[in-house]
Each structure stands twice: as C-alpha cells, then as structure tokens.
Amino acid sequence: MKRVKKIFWLTHLVVWVLFILLVGGQLGHDNDVYWLSTTAGFIATCQYVFYSHFFVLTWHTGKRKDKRYWLRLTTIVLTGPVPFLLFRHTPLDFGNYFMHLVSTVPIFLCLSWLARVTENLVLNTIRKEQLEKQAVEAELSYLKSQINPHFLFNTLNNIHTLVYKQAPAAPEAIMHLASLMRYMIYESNAFTVPLVREMDYLQDYMSLQQLRYKNSPVVDLQIEGETASCSIAPLLFIHLLENAYKHSPARLEPGDLKVRVAINEDSLGFCVQNPIGGRSATPLEETGGIGLTNVRKRLSLLYPDQHTLTIRNTGETFTVNLTIHTLYSKVYEPKAHLLDH
Structure with missing residues (x-):
C-alpha cells in the first residue's frame, strides 16, 4: 500500500x-x-x-x-x-x-475531487485483489493441509499391519514413509516443484503400497517425454493414485493399475486406471471422501481454464485423465505483490 x-x-x-x-x-x-x-x-x-x-x-x-x-x-x-x-x-x-x-477555485475543486476519486478507485481495486488472493491462498493452504492427515491415515494403517505381522518389510516401509514425509514437509511448500521430483514421490508411494502385495509390481508406470525441464504444482497427483489403490479389488494382479505420464510440447497428461471389481460405480465420489473434490478445487485455483479432468467408468475399470494444457505458463500464485507493507 x-x-x-x-x-x-x-x-x-x-x-x-x-x-x-x-x-x-x-x-x-x-x-x-x-x-x-x-x-x-x-x-x-x-x-x-x-x-x-x-x-x-x-x-x-x-x-x-x-x-x-x-x-x-x-x-x-x-x-x-x-x-x-x-x-x-x-x-x-x-x-x-x-x-x-x-474561475480558479471551482476548477481546482473539481480537479481535487477527480484526483481523490481516482486514487480511491485504484486503492480499492488493489485492496479487493489482495483480499481475493489472500482468500485463494487460505483455501489452497486448507486443501493442502487435508493431504497430510488423509494420506497418513491410510499409510499408517498399512504400516501397522506390517508391524503387527512382524513382517521383514516393516523397516523398509518406515523408510519409505520417512522419504515421503520429507518431501511433503520440506519440498512441497513451493508453488511448483520439478516434475522429476514429483514422480519420485509417486514412485516412493507405489513402493510403499507394493509391500502389501506378494506379486510383481501391481502398477504399470509409463513416462513419455522429457520430464527434466518441467515443473508442476506439488502433491497434485497423489489423491488420484491413492484412490486407485483404495477403490481397487483387494487382490491385484501385476500391472492391474496403469499410470501414464505424457509430456507433449506445452501439455502434461496424467492418467490412472484401476479395476473396479464389485465395488461402487463411482469410487471416487465416496461419501465423506475428499480426494477428487480436493483435486478439483486445487486445479481450479492453480490452473484456472488451463486443465481438463475427465472420468470414465466402463463397469470394469475406472479411468481418470488429467491434462494440463499450458505446462510452461506460470502457476497462479495467490500472494499479492502489488501491495508492499
């Protein structure tokens, strides 16, 4: 101001x-x-x-x-x-x-009124923009804070089961969780992170989940395109992947979960597909669930008019496709830089 x-x-x-x-x-x-x-x-x-x-x-x-x-x-x-x-x-x-x-007095009375009105208009516009950005920032912080407890609740349950069974994989699971938490606490506070780091985070999560299965990797992960130079809003894909595990049948065969990441010029595509089995036809819309709702809100705030989110249910598989159309454009940052206090 x-x-x-x-x-x-x-x-x-x-x-x-x-x-x-x-x-x-x-x-x-x-x-x-x-x-x-x-x-x-x-x-x-x-x-x-x-x-x-x-x-x-x-x-x-x-x-x-x-x-x-x-x-x-x-x-x-x-x-x-x-x-x-x-x-x-x-x-x-x-x-x-x-x-x-x-002559002179009325003229400068009018000019002073015009100057005062103009200044008020500009200042009020900036204040309104600042309040809107603060509201967006608060909502983003709230949505981000939902990720940690929601993710921890599911993961700790899995680790608890491993520890209860005294499984040899329990220490490895704890190390994977430590790596995940390090990323979530120390690295995900930025508005964007390298896509490579976000994919490492997802792969750590997959490794942690794989401890539940005796089969070969149940996730078929394919990455196409150059990821080194791309940046993305952090923790954007984890809910989609987490829900794919959560709403799949208890027993999964190798490659049942399919995750595709494709970078094509200025767009990024993320697709996750999971079998439904006998589960509900709308697994991501579970009562009380925050996964898909959270993702939609964050996308609307971070990539307004720059993304497409589609969901397809064939009765046997459930597929979520997310496309960010302007990958190299600046992510919307809610902090206002127009006003310096």
Missing part, C-alpha cells in the same frame, strides 16, 4: 512541476514586472484549494457528506483566492478576488 501511495505522490509532484513551469513561462512572456509574485500567488492559490479539498475528501471518504463537509467546503471557496492576494504587490483588488473566486 505504501508503494502505491508513493507513486501517487510522485505523480502529484511531477504534475505540479510541469504546471508551475507552464504558468511561469506564460506570465514571464507578458512583460509583467511582477510576474514572479503573480506566478507564486496563483500557484499558491491553486495548491491551497486543491489540497484543502483533497484532504477534506479524505476525511470524509466512505461517509455521508454532512454539515461539517459543506462548512469546510464553503470555507475553502471563500478563502481560496487569499494566497494570491497576499503575494501581489498592489492594493487589495476585489475585482481580482472575485475573478479568481469564480
């Missing part, structure tokens, strides 16, 4: 300097012996009327114009030409006084 106000005051200064040069140059060419004092008096009158009314309007911003405002305005109108008369070297001339009262 301070930065914006400094810009306004700098604009005032530049305009007044140009105005003074224009008036001084004009009067200086009129061969008036008192052109300097006349210029000073005229500028003093203009500034007195302008800023007196400007600050009166500031005091009454957002308030109804009451008697105090009209009293102050009347005082400014009647005393407006006084600075001009004080700078003149000739006796008091009521003709000149009346002339300035009629």
Whole structure:
C-alpha cells in the first residue's frame, strides 16, 4: 500500500512541476514586472484549494457528506483566492478576488475531487485483489493441509499391519514413509516443484503400497517425454493414485493399475486406471471422501481454464485423465505483490 501511495505522490509532484513551469513561462512572456509574485500567488492559490479539498475528501471518504463537509467546503471557496492576494504587490483588488473566486477555485475543486476519486478507485481495486488472493491462498493452504492427515491415515494403517505381522518389510516401509514425509514437509511448500521430483514421490508411494502385495509390481508406470525441464504444482497427483489403490479389488494382479505420464510440447497428461471389481460405480465420489473434490478445487485455483479432468467408468475399470494444457505458463500464485507493507 505504501508503494502505491508513493507513486501517487510522485505523480502529484511531477504534475505540479510541469504546471508551475507552464504558468511561469506564460506570465514571464507578458512583460509583467511582477510576474514572479503573480506566478507564486496563483500557484499558491491553486495548491491551497486543491489540497484543502483533497484532504477534506479524505476525511470524509466512505461517509455521508454532512454539515461539517459543506462548512469546510464553503470555507475553502471563500478563502481560496487569499494566497494570491497576499503575494501581489498592489492594493487589495476585489475585482481580482472575485475573478479568481469564480474561475480558479471551482476548477481546482473539481480537479481535487477527480484526483481523490481516482486514487480511491485504484486503492480499492488493489485492496479487493489482495483480499481475493489472500482468500485463494487460505483455501489452497486448507486443501493442502487435508493431504497430510488423509494420506497418513491410510499409510499408517498399512504400516501397522506390517508391524503387527512382524513382517521383514516393516523397516523398509518406515523408510519409505520417512522419504515421503520429507518431501511433503520440506519440498512441497513451493508453488511448483520439478516434475522429476514429483514422480519420485509417486514412485516412493507405489513402493510403499507394493509391500502389501506378494506379486510383481501391481502398477504399470509409463513416462513419455522429457520430464527434466518441467515443473508442476506439488502433491497434485497423489489423491488420484491413492484412490486407485483404495477403490481397487483387494487382490491385484501385476500391472492391474496403469499410470501414464505424457509430456507433449506445452501439455502434461496424467492418467490412472484401476479395476473396479464389485465395488461402487463411482469410487471416487465416496461419501465423506475428499480426494477428487480436493483435486478439483486445487486445479481450479492453480490452473484456472488451463486443465481438463475427465472420468470414465466402463463397469470394469475406472479411468481418470488429467491434462494440463499450458505446462510452461506460470502457476497462479495467490500472494499479492502489488501491495508492499
């Protein structure tokens, strides 16, 4: 806010300097012996009327114009030409006084009103934008905070089962969880992360889930395209993958879960497919579930009008396709940079 106000005051200064040069140059060419004092008096009158009314309007911003405002305005109108008369070297001339009262004062009253309205409009627009961005930031933080407990609840249940059975894979599972948490706590706070790191995170998750199965890897993961130079909003795919595990049959054969990641020019496609078996026809819409709802809200905030999310149910498989169309465009950052406190 301070930065914006400094810009306004700098604009005032530049305009007044140009105005003074224009008036001084004009009067200086009129061969008036008192052109300097006349210029000073005229500028003093203009500034007195302008800023007196400007600050009166500031005091009454957002308030109804009451008697105090009209009293102050009347005082400014009647005393407006006084600075001009004080700078003149000739006796008091009521003709000149009346002339300035009629011409100069109303003009600069209107200009001060226009300046005050313009400044209020700009500041209110910026405040509104800041509030909207703060609201988006708060909602993103809330949605992100849902990921941790929701993910931990399911994963800790799996580890608890391994520990209860005294499975040799339990220490490995704890190490995988530690790696996942390190990413979630320390690396996912940025607005974007390298796609390579996000895929490492998903593969760690797959490895952790694979401990539940004796078969070969139940996930068939294929990555097409160059991932090294891409960035993505963190923790965007985990809910889709987690739900694929959660809503699949208890026993999975190798390659039953299919995950495809494709980078094509300026777009990124993420597809996850899982068998349904005898489960509900809408597994991701489970009552009380936050997975798909969370993903949709985050996508609408981070990639507005830049993504497509489609869901297809064949009765045997459930497929979710997510496409981000402008991969290399800047992710929407909710923090406002227009206002510096």
